[in-house]
Amino acid sequence: MTRIISGFAGSLTLSVPKSGTRPTSDRVREAIFSALDARNALHDLRALDLYAGSGALGLEAASRGARIVTLVENNYGAAALCRKNAAAVERSAPKSANLKISVSSQAVQSFLAATKDGFDIVFIDPPYDLSEAELAQNLSALAPLMADDGLVVLERSSRSPEPAWGAHFMLERRKDYGDTTLWYASPTVPVVP
Numbered sequence: 001m002t003r004i005i006s007g008f009a010g011s012l013t014l015s016v017p018k019s020g021t022r023p024t025s026d027r028v029r030e031a032i033f034s035a036l037d038a039r040n041a042l043h044d045l046r047a048l049d050l051y052a053g054s055g056a057l058g059l060e061a062a063s064r065g066a067r068i069v070t071l072v073e074n075n076y077g078a079a080a081l082c083r084k085n086a087a088a089v090e091r092s093a094p095k096s097a098n099l100k101i102s103v104s105s106q107a108v109q110s111f112l113a114a115t116k117d118g119f120d121i122v123f124i125d126p127p128y129d130l131s132e133a134e135l136a137q138n139l140s141a142l143a144p145l146m147a148d149d150g151l152v153v154l155e156r157s158s159r160s161p162e163p164a165w166g167a168h169f170m171l172e173r174r175k176d177y178g179d180t181t182l183w184y185a186s187p188t189v190p191v192v193p
Contacts, residue, residue: 007063009092014085016054017078028177042066045120050108055082057123059089069101072111079105112141120147125155136164143168146187154183
């Protein structure tokens with residue numbers, strides 16, 4: 001069972017696809033959001049959840065104060081569940097939250113190439129078999145969409161190598177949880193002479 005851990009939608013149960021996704025465990029989600037809460041990194045921000053699955057990461061961010069949340073999921077069935085879960089979270093939101101959640105059912109690279117939106121925090125939880133080259137393409141396409149003080153939280157198998165951040169991102173920290181590794185990276189800001 002996957003549920004929202006905290007915030008206004010705390011304890012809300014989320015629908016999860018029967019197959020084809022690997023939901024982030026409650027333990028790992030709690031670790032992610034404890035770290036973000038310590039940074040005050042969610043309040044009134046724009047969040048993007050790539051390879052969303054059930055949308056648990058983006059919807060947890062919404063419950064904890066993100067103002068605009070975009071879930072991107074290519075699998076038709078999973079995207080339908082994202083919409084259902086997003087509607088449940090929106091119904092739980094106080095009117096003062098002024099919350100906007102959208103779901104895009106397209107491939108991540110296509111979404112990143114087409115969107116003009118900017119984001120403060122991005123969750124990337126791709127299938128573990130996603131190639132390192134495709135992940136590097138995602139990061140490169142994401143870079144111009146990031147706020148200068150933004151943050152990327154990337155979940156990979158602990159057997160995967162460090163992502164190829166390129167010149168656009170700087171690794172802040174790595175944290176291992178059994179078979180899962182979380183990578184936190186921030187955009188590199190060009191130095192103006």
